[in-house]
Amino acid sequence: MRTRQQRVAHRLRRARADLIVAAGYLSLAVLVLSGQWLNTDRGYLIKSGQDQTMWEWFFAVTAHKVAHLQNPLGTGLQNYPDGVNMMANTAMFGVGVPLTPVTLLFGPTVTFVLVLTLGLFGTAFAWYWLFSRELVTSKFAAAVGGVFCGFAPAMISHANAHPNFVLLALLPLIALQLIRIVRHAQSPLETRKARRLRDAFVLGLLISLQIALGEEPLLIFALAFGLYAVIYYLHAPRTGLRALRTLTPTLLLAGVITVALTEIPLWWQFFGPQSYRSIDHGPMNNDLKALFQFPSESLGGMFQHGQNVAINPTEENSYFGWPLLLLVTMATVFLWRERVVRAAALIIVSFTVLSLGANLMIGKHNTGISLPWKHLEDVPLLNSVLESRFTMAAIPAIAVILAMGTQRALDYWRISAVDWRPLAWFGALTLALLPLTPTILPVVQRPATPAFFTDGTVRQYVSHGSVVIAPPPTPPDARALRWQTEADFQFPLAGGYFVGPTGTEKKGRYGPDDRPTASLLIRAQQANKVPVIDDAARAQALADLRYWQADVVVLPPTDNGDALRLTVDQLLGFPAQQVDGVWLWDVRGLLSA
Secondary structure, three states, rough: OOOHHHHHHHHHHHHHHHHHHHHHHHHHHHHHHHHHHOOOOOOEEHHHHHHHHHHHHHHHHHHHHHOOOOOOOEOOOOOOOOOOOHHHOOOHHHOOOHHHHHHHHHHHHHHHHHHHHHHHHHHHHHHHHHHHHOOOHHHHHHHHHHHHHHHHHHHHHHOOOOHHHHOHHHHHHHHHHHHHHHHEEEEEEEHHHHHHHHHHHHHHHHHHHHHHHOOOHHHHHHHHHHHHHHHHOOOOOHHHHHEEEHHHHHHHHHHHHHHHHHHHHHHHHHHHHHHHHHHHHHHHHHOHHHOOOOOOHHHHHHHHOOOOOOOOOOOOOOOOHHHHHHHHHHHHHHHHHHHHHHHHHHHHHHHHHHHHOOEEEEEOOOEEEOHHHHHOOOOHHHOOOOOHHHHHHHHHHHHHHHHEEEEEEEEHHHHOOHHHHHHHHHHHHHHHHHOEOOOOOOOOEOOOHHHHHHHEEEEEEEHOEEEEEEEOOEOOOOOOHHHHOOOOOOOOOOOOOOOOEEEOOOOOEEOOOOOOHHHHHHHHHOOOOOOOOOOOHHHHHHHHHHHHEEEEEEOOOOOOHHHHHHHHHHHHOOOEEOOOOOEEOOOHHHHHO
16 A cells, blocks of 8 residues: 555656656647748748638637627628627537637737647647556557647647637547546445546536537547447447446536537537538548648658658648558557457548548549448538548547557566667657658748728728728638728628528538629639620629628739729729729719719
8 A cells, every 4th residue: 555655656656757747748749830830920830721710810800799788699790790609600609708808918820829839739639648557557658649639640740720720628528528437337326426426427418518619520539439449349349338337427517518518509500590401521631641641731841751641731631651550550560459440440541531532543643443431421410520630530540559559668667678679669660750850830921901990991981881802701711800900890781701601501611602793703804805895794793792681892912903893993984093002992872873
């Protein structure tokens, strides 16, 4: 028996190890995002496309709504007058609301990079915590698994733009809570009853918080963890059934608690204004070649990136590299007797196959070979998931095998300091992970916001209507959302970057419904040519401006601006005036006539 002093010393040693691991993870997260941290004023993660602008807008609007004691679940500040269903757009209220003071004091860019940094760090440390308490005895082995979970290629890729797929720290905590619920079944009956309510409340609270951070990662996790449990108990089905009977009452109670905590936002998401039924992304599968290549933002990718077969730079979900896949395969063979390894290996295979989509693609060539996703892509809920992201379920499964392999190597080393197997393992582990070491994410300077918005001049031209940018913002060009943010939301915008309903079936789509005048302006800008403007086009322009309830049309500095200015001149029948660095047309008198 340990003395009290020995137990305290043991806990201090464990806490010191935890702190060292946490400091390492946090340092790596800050390093990866250091380019953005060093320039939170005008720095922009170039590979994010327009997603950084969108997320910063979400955080800014959330803070604005909270500060003014308004409902944050919906807003009319973009896509005016229809508005946007914020809950249906994964606005991440779970961090947006508590970080309101940060957003108001330091701006949405600081909130954005803070959430990404805490996401990388927190996800790594949460998985480390689970591994070190439930999987392996070595803190080093757990740290190896944790660092892969937090800084895997998919995590770094999403760190360019998608905080909802970076802040995944609650998922391992949910797994840990489920494991503890099963373990509590071995307690005396009275103790089990007392713990059931507490366990259900904790589980329900964790699930509710994850819903407030992102539902798509929760769905992928639930599918993976459920399949993992089935595979884990295959060799002992009676034990599995006992575990299921133990879990079921607590899960049902946790479900009731989750519904009670989330019923209002979920109702708003699925039935509130601007809700939608589903969204058709089209084929978003991984290419088979991506599995064996190195990600672009890694040491390996700097020297040998290979063919670009990713959907886009923020969706490199399966770039594990051939050395890691080879190591995991060999480790699985040597550790096959371990149930956790068998279950992890089958999770890797199952979800990787799902991520390949309905038809196998190799080097962007459609082989015509049908895959399981073809039979699942129309299933409700699953049809809104980007199938490429299913490989993210393989990340913790790979980490399990890496942690188990490291633990086994350390065990061999304790038995014999001259055993060759630990040296072989750590050499192979280094060769597998070193090419995947993330590099600093690239950042560029974004153009300054026109003074028209920042110095308050815009207020002189807005009465009770909207500002229409020429052309209105869309997902490919959403810069106007930042201008609106820096003007402290003193006006609503026509158009925008969001997901909303379209048509009678309320199918989801990115951006606003197409208006004829917006499409005409986009064509004029792309062609750098003034189109033919007739009476029908002028009448349609007036109809669209009335639909948008426009007060002013604004043309900021942009590509092919002269063609756009002349086009709007002809549409409205009077020339623009230049004010504070922008061209504008005050249409209040025109539309009221």
